[in-house]
Amino acid sequence: MVAVPDGTTPPRALPLRGRVRGLPGGRATEPPDLRVSAVLEVLAGEPVAEVAVRWSVDVALLHRWVRAFTDAGTAAVTNRPEGHIARQRDRFLAAFAHEVRSPLTVAQGWVGLLLDDELPADDVRASVQRLHEALGRLAERTFDVELLAAASLGLLRPRRERIGVATLISSLPDAVPEVDGAVSGLAVEVDPELFPRVLRDLWWAASLLPAPRARRVEVGVDGPWIELRVVREGEPIPPAALQALFEPFDLGDDASGITIGLYLARALAVAHGGSIGVEQDDVQTALWVRVPLPQHDSGSTTPPRGDTP
Template sequence: MPDARILGRAEFARQTSAGGSGDPRVAVTSDVDPRVAMVLEVLSGREAESVAAEWDIEAQVVHRWVRDFLVAGTAAVTNRPDPDEARQRDRFLATFAHELRTPVTVAKGWAMELAEEGLPPEDAARAIDVLTDSLDRLSTSIYDVELAACVSLGRVRVNREHVAVGALARDLPGSPAVRTGASLLAYADPALLSRILRDLWLTAHRDPAPSSVAVDVIETSAWTEVRVVREGTPISPAVLKALFDPFGANDDTTGVTMGLYIARALTVAHGGLLGAEGDDDTTVLYTRIPRPSTDQEES
């Protein structure tokens, strides 16, 4: 499950900042992705645990990035691409087709109703409403795929600025206030971070209905972390795994299709990571965005 783990509360609470000789945020102002910077430090001889502590991140995540980096490099050098790539592509196409099928079917049915003569005005008005909703769903799905394709090709433009997370939260369904860290700013693209937060918020409200959902923001030396905290019946590990790797879980019984794929892709475009943690009472969905350098914070 990319960038996601199910942890106990004790480990979740461990967000200490270990001192390092340099400022890890320097990567935000350069052309080097923070994750690549961490991998290169490990490959240069530093312990992964030391690099992870400097960046306020879990060591096992750094180990996985190093492994993935080496696997990808081996595939490029040997001219033997990962055999799973075609399978992932086919799963993605199947997922996308599943996302389109329902609104297309609904739109087709109501268009046939409108084509019939003598349709009562109230039924015609309802047909137009349903058609509009179906077209909106189609438009959203197509935009999702465009975003995913742009990210995979490295073509997403991330226009970073200091963003008030509280303002983005007020645009969510129910207009929630940020519970903790309301005054903190994230250095991110406002439109993309808004989309990430929306996806986390909607995921946190999936069935079975939670008792409450809140937004918290915290800062470490390297990251601004935006958390969507769900209290009550937790989201099961199996569903979380499907949400982060949705291509094989597109049946109607789970409701999982694109899942958090877009949110993760947009987080990756910021040089950050998306994850999930939880216990028997709580599920925490989070996005970590690299903090800017001191010079950028003062600008």
């Protein structure tokens, strides 16, 4: 999260069952990237709306890809890369160092206690547990950065499985959230390890101060998309904090840490052919992620069937 206000618990680490799945053989053997193919079709003169439907991507997302493609090409042709690239690199390195240093310092402290012969036997187990938790946070932060690097290089390929939406919701931290609507029959085809991280980060973002009165999950089908919305009831999130959520790294007002906010969630949503966003008024905030319907269901008006937790 970009800002970590007092009383807000960072996202709980999810179990790491695997590593980043990169493409074998290096970049030279990669198959055509759908993003590049879609952009080239737009640049060749095809209507953006038609290309977006054909490739099952959001129109706004496709516009962003085209803009990024042309900006990068201009910088390469003129041999004048934008100055923000170096600043982003330095910011990234400083942020990553901070993210690693915090749990590493905690782990070193607990190791020091374990090496102390005067530590009571009853406290050894508790110390080992704290050490385990600190190392878990360290592994989680490292994995987040690994995912970001793979996504930015276009090397991230989600492993798609059919998963019930109710199962995804049940994986959220804290208590099982309030669910609005009948979702027991809805399913998506997503990576079972990566996509829950998107929903987890949206759920955590909805807990930003000022503390919400309640949080719930809404699920719906909108044309070729399934949309999961984490709705927070209460005072709106301050605009500056809301904008910073989508930046790659930032420092909380209380200097409690530098984290990746919803930047990774957005990268993972894009890797699934979807997008994330936020809508807010005076009484509620909705943080949403949208992914394509399973292909064999896209032509049907009946919601796709899935499993239940």
